Amino acid sequence: MTPGDMDFPTPHPAGDCRMVREILDLVGDKWSLYIIASLKDGPVRFNELRRRIEGISQRMLTITLRGLERDGLVKRTLFPTIPPRVDYELTDVGRSLLEPVMALTLWANANQLNIQHARAIYDAG
Amino acid sequence: MTPGDMDFPTPHPAGDCRMVREILDLVGDKWSLYIIASLKDGPVRFNELRRRIEGISQRMLTITLRGLERDGLVKRTLFPTIPPRVDYELTDVGRSLLEPVMALTLWANANQLNIQHARAIYDAG
C-alpha cells in the first residue's frame, strides 16, 4: 500500500451508491425478489415455493434460499419427519425490505409507459 | 401466439414483483446506479464521467450509457465541435428514480450491520 494513496473515503462523488450496490448484490439477482415476495404472507415449504415461482429450477431455488438465509432475510426451519419437511419464512429484516421495494414498485408503475415510449423512440431512430 | 395461452395475468402470487424485476433489469447491472448518481448534479462529459466512476472501462461506460439513454433515463447531447464533445445528463424520469433508490439506501444504512452479523453467524455454523 503506497503511503500517498492511504485513504480514499469516497473515490468518486457517487457516495451512497455504494450501499445501494450492496443491496443489489444481495437481492438484485434473478430470483431473490420473487422468493421474498412469495414469502410475504407466511411460511412456505420448499416445493410449494417452487410451484409458486414459475420458471425457477430446483437448483436456483436452493442456492437463492441459501443466500437469503445467510444474509438473515429468510429463516429456514427443518422438521425431521419422514419425509422431511422444510419451512421458509421471512425474518423481520427480510420483511422490512418489502417497504423500499414497494417504493420501487410504485416508481415502476408510474414510469413504465415512459420507459416503453422512450425505447420505442430510441429504437426507431 | 397460441389462442390458449392468450392471457396470464399473474402466473404466481408474486404479482408486483414483475415490475420490480423490470427495474432491476433496467438499473440492476453493475454500473447504471453509479452513473445515475454521478449525474445527479448536472451534465457531465464522457471522460469526466469515466474519471468519476472509478474502475469502469470505456466500453462499459459506453454500453451502460446507451442503455440508460434508450430507457429515457439519461439524455445525450452531442456538440459537433473539433474535438467532439458529448454531455450526459439525467432526464426528469431519471432524476425521479433517485427517490426510491434513496429509500433503498436508507434501508441499507439501517440494516447493513444486521446483515453482516447474520452472515458471520451463518458462516460460523
Added chain:
DNA sequence: CTGAATCCACCTAGATACTG
C-alpha cells in the same frame, strides 16, 4: 420431500487495439 453434484450454454464485463 428436500436437497447435493455435475455438466454445459450463455452472458457480462475487462483488456487491448484501433478510428473519426
Added chain:
DNA sequence: CAGTATCTAGGTGGATTCAG
C-alpha cells in the same frame, strides 16, 4: 475527445442425475 471492434476469462443459471 468519444467512441468502436475483437478476444477472452469468469460468473450465472438451466438440465440432469444422484442421495438421505
